[in-house]
Amino acid sequence: MENAFTVDVEEWFHICGVGGNFGEESWTKLPSRVVETTKTLLDLLDRRNVLATFFVLGWVANRYPHLVACIRSAGHEVASHGYSHRRVYELGPQAFEKDLDRSLEALSLAGVDPVVGYRAPEWSINDRSLWALEILARRGFLFDSSMTPLRLIGNPSYSEIPHCESTPCGDIVEFPPLVGRRLGQNYPLGGGWGLRMHSPRTVLRRIEKRNHIGLPVALFVHPWELDPDPPRVRLPLGHRFAHYFRLDGFVGRLDEILAGAAFAPMSAVLKLGRPAA
Numbered sequence: 001m002e003n004a005f006t007v008d009v010e011e012w013f014h015i016c017g018v019g020g021n022f023g024e025e026s027w028t029k030l031p032s033r034v035v036e037t038t039k040t041l042l043d044l045l046d047r048r049n050v051l052a053t054f055f056v057l058g059w060v061a062n063r064y065p066h067l068v069a070c071i072r073s074a075g076h077e078v079a080s081h082g083y084s085h086r087r088v089y090e091l092g093p094q095a096f097e098k099d100l101d102r103s104l105e106a107l108s109l110a111g112v113d114p115v116v117g118y119r120a121p122e123w124s125i126n127d128r129s130l131w132a133l134e135i136l137a138r139r140g141f142l143f144d145s146s147m148t149p150l151r152l153i154g155n156p157s158y159s160e161i162p163h164c165e166s167t168p169c170g171d172i173v174e175f176p177p178l179v180g181r182r183l184g185q186n187y188p189l190g191g192g193w194g195l196r197m198h199s200p201r202t203v204l205r206r207i208e209k210r211n212h213i214g215l216p217v218a219l220f221v222h223p224w225e226l227d228p229d230p231p232r233v234r235l236p237l238g239h240r241f242a243h244y245f246r247l248d249g250f251v252g253r254l255d256e257i258l259a260g261a262a263f264a265p266m267s268a269v270l271k272l273g274r275p276a277a
Contacts, residue, residue, distance in 0.1 A: 058083030058103030079117030
């Protein structure tokens, strides 16, 4: 069974909830790493013959359209990660749609049209922003991957498997990230620090268990997680943990995961078809 491998294409400094030196007005002054690290990931996927869905931040697409071209030419699916890397529930409906428009414009200028998939920064379509699903459905998106069955950033009651979310503008398929369960609680496993902290054997065992009952899973990574020499900056404790925990050796562990299961772009796993290039 094929599982969805996905990438959130953003800079190392695109961190929700941290302003100051990392506010949007400072982004152009910070050292860019996204081109180099994304190409490292593209090389890894090519070696493992894996195609993925790249949720590209519009801010990145606007500055590095050639990077989007590299992703497309390698056969990967390109989807939207919004434009300004702001949480959906902080934007509100009107600003969210404007952010979405900017993202689609940046991707179109980089040669990607239509765009049928979306992922919100920090999984921020939750109980405070379910209205975003209607906007996405109205705008023609076929799938979303922005709701997670985890406390704090999502809701443990959310479905752990791909499913349809109904809106007044039609259905949209929701594909949550892989989670584990321990002591009656869900915990992150499909990406971020949750993926980095677990051994490939543990992750692959969980994938195999889901696949055995006919369910695909979704994994996600960020290019900055593959940076051999990531910028070290002072962050609040929680952000510092999420950003730096177990980066050492992650490329090798990820390679083992890619070799141990079957992966494909999200639209292919959901059998939605790929949009024309």
